[in-house]
Amino acid sequence: MPDMQWWREARFGMFIHWGIYAVAAGRWKGEFVPSLGEWVMYNGKIPVEEYEKLAGQFNPVKFDAEEWVSLADRAGMRYLTITAKHHDGFAMFDSPSSEYDIVDATPYAHDVMADLAEACERHGIKLCFYYSQAQDWHHPGGEGHWDRADNWHTKTVAEEEFAAYLEEKAKPQVRELLTQYGPIGLIWFDTPVAINPEQSQSLVDLVHELQPKCLVNGRVGNEKGDYSSLGDNQIPRGPVKGDWETPATINDTWGFKVDDENWKSTETLLKLLVDLASKGVNYLLNVGPTAEGIIPPESVRRLEEIGAWMDVNGEAIYATQPNPWPWEFEWGRVTVKPGPSGKLFLHMYEWPGCVSIAGLCNTVTRATLLSDPDAELHVAQTYEPQAKLHMLSVDLPAECPDEPVTVVQVEFEGELEVDA
The missing domain is CATH 2.60.40.1730 (tricorn interacting facor f3 domain)
Structure with a gap:
């Protein structure tokens, strides 16, 4: 059975958006690309063969798994969810089923997920993986290609092509994530687009077959999964029924973007954590490391300040239930x-x-x-x-x-x- 207890008690987790898009850092050919850093391929309308070249420039020599996980620990976060594969289709782990990965396609040639798995085990933090199951801008059978439709959520791939992509790439890579790195807390799927109910359920079944205690989030699609995800940065008006999580940013972007300096204050972030806990919602707060492997100092400072508060007041967050009154209080x-x-x-x-x-x-x-x-x-x-x-x-x-x-x-x- 999926283990919901640790997740319900955790309340606070770290999200990490990291991939070869960090090389672009929100720019393409000297021009800033609007919107989110990890969407630079889509919004910059970059052809696959050009975007692939970013892998050859990705060399995160300053990456330190212990430093990242230690930061999550000091911040009071109980789980860590990192992008194993985002919509760009690039695998940030050693994927035997694809050479378009960090080990085979970059000069770094090292599996960072193995390092994170070891560090998470040392710190008692649940390692979790984000995996884009429907959008894949590199595989021809994946959804979301910028040159096929005016928006990413329009179904553009024939059913048989999409089904082939799921069997050839998505499912093998999910299997790899669940068999190469020890116990995994959850698989965080995203943007289901055209995936049908049977396909969503097959992914849930695959996860539970390989690791029965591993959770699946609701963005696997079609109202499947073990818990539900609110919208990005969404705050409900009052306490929610059931198990919910809000993924949220510290600035505006998820993946690193050099021109995004719109940092939320520590006070704002802390009150969001408290507000969500009072409504029975987990807070999954994101950092976007650079292509060198550095979490921006602005993020580090804010997380350490939240951690100092959690050292004193964590009992009021962990394993709590929401406000039992049908109203909020002015104070x-x-x-x-x-x-x-x-x-x-x-x-x-x-x-x-x-x-x-x-x-x-x-x-x-x-x-x-x-x-x-x-x-x-x-x-x-x-x-x-x-x-x-x-x-x-x-x-x-x-x-x-x-x-x-x-x-x-x-x-x-x-x-x-x-x-x-």
Whole structure:
């Protein structure tokens, strides 16, 4: 059976978009190509034979798997998902079924995925692979070729050609990913385009056959998979039902693009992590390394700052459930760990001096700050019989000790009961 428990508890993962498109870095023949770095072949309308030459220039001599995985670990990320093959069709691993890969087609001639597998095992981080199952701009049977239609999501390949591509390339490479690198946490498929329900299910079955605990995300297509993916950078309006994940960027692009300096602040990223956790959604936050193998320092700094916050407040993110109230609070967000001795976590964006919550029926036994667990906060609980209203008030210290988000931990007795 697929193992959902680790994924539900993880809440926070690293996405890595890395491929030979990093050589172009958003440029082609001296001109900037609009949109995303990893889409330079499509948006730049680059012929296959010209794009292939980027492989000969890809030599990431500064790549250090330990450095990358250590960064994910320090950031508090519990899983790492890297592009094994993006839409350009280039395999970033040693693929026996294709010579269009990092070992056979680049001067680097080394399998970076093997290094990442070892580093992830050392750090206790789940290694996961992104694989573009439908779009493949290199294989004639793949979808999404820029010279066949005005948009990538239009079906352009005959059914028999696409079926042949799946059998000749996609399935063999998925098999390789699941048999060459030890236990894999999940396979992250993307943009199903013209794939039919039977083909989507066959990919799910292949993954589960080779590694029964390995998860498959919902972008395998046709409402298949073990959990669902929201849109890129999408934030739901409220708590969601079921298992969901949001893939998100630190700047605008996924793959490295030299002119993208639109970096989100650490505060923005941290509040997105908190907001998504409060809605029951995992946060898969992307980095786009350079062609040399360097994660941009702007990304490193932000992830380390998030990690410093997680070192103190991670309990309010990992293995939590979403806000049980049918509304959000002006002062911040709520996550919960239910149980015989449950905990509410109040993520304070603002610092009002006293925070009040209506509708908590349980008896509160203690309230503290996660950043100062030995100092108990004053708590008052009241009940108004006529209004049938339970009120909880927690007095906060005069000064906010842990910006930009301070977490108040409220411990309560019994199974969580909210009257709202």
